[in-house]
Amino acid sequence: MRLSDELPQDHRLATVYRYGAATGGVLLLAFGTLGFLDRLAFFDTTGRQVAGLSSNGLLSLVSVLVGLALVAGAVIGGNLASTLNMIVGGLFVLSGFAGLAVLDSGANLLAFRMPNVIFAFAMGLLILTFGMYGRVSGGLPHDNPYWRARHPEHATPQAVAPQAVALPARGRTPDPVAVESAGD
Structure with a gap:
């Protein structure tokens, strides 16, 4: 941590x-x-x-x-x-x-x-x-600012291919691993 x-x-x-x-x-x-x-x-x-x-x-x-x-x-x-x-x-x-x-x-x-x-x-x-609160957890959501700071390679909007990503549920961001594999 x-x-x-x-x-x-x-x-x-x-x-x-x-x-x-x-x-x-x-x-x-x-x-x-x-x-x-x-x-x-x-x-x-x-x-x-x-x-x-x-x-x-x-x-x-x-x-x-x-x-x-x-x-x-x-x-x-x-x-x-x-x-x-x-x-x-x-x-x-x-x-x-x-x-x-x-x-x-x-x-x-x-x-x-x-x-x-x-x-x-x-x-x-x-x-x-x-x-x-919101800073220390094993399962921070991907829209959490601490998760994005710790995983900049997954948090950049350029890494997401918009045509290959299904719309996430309201209030949730797509799983970056799934986004990368969908873009390949």
Whole structure:
């Protein structure tokens, strides 16, 4: 799997990436800001309830920083937003596992409790899905901009012989392998 920046920038999937990054960023900014408003102790390992989750000052700071990064990715958009969503989503899933490993211990620097772990897994999978949507798949359709960028030899309109190609079903493009064999 290649996640290169030379892939198409201007396509309709960029809107999905932007909305995913913006939604995740705004949620994290709200959570972190509520933690700062409660004046939480920075390294308190027991934490206090904020919006149904346990939090401390460090978790509030991390939430605000990651939220700002996601909002910035939403503003920039394109492949950067997609890649940022995938990275942040993966880190959220990893933080869920890390939080699960340190529950009820002195090493719990982010004051995680079980609802935090579940939130980290859910938020991570959501953001990860927004980042991967339409970009990472074994069966991308041939009109997908990422498929065309990875298969330029099949995506060029000159390679298609119009008289030899049957009309595809509505919304689908012809199979390039079938088009090439029909032209021979």
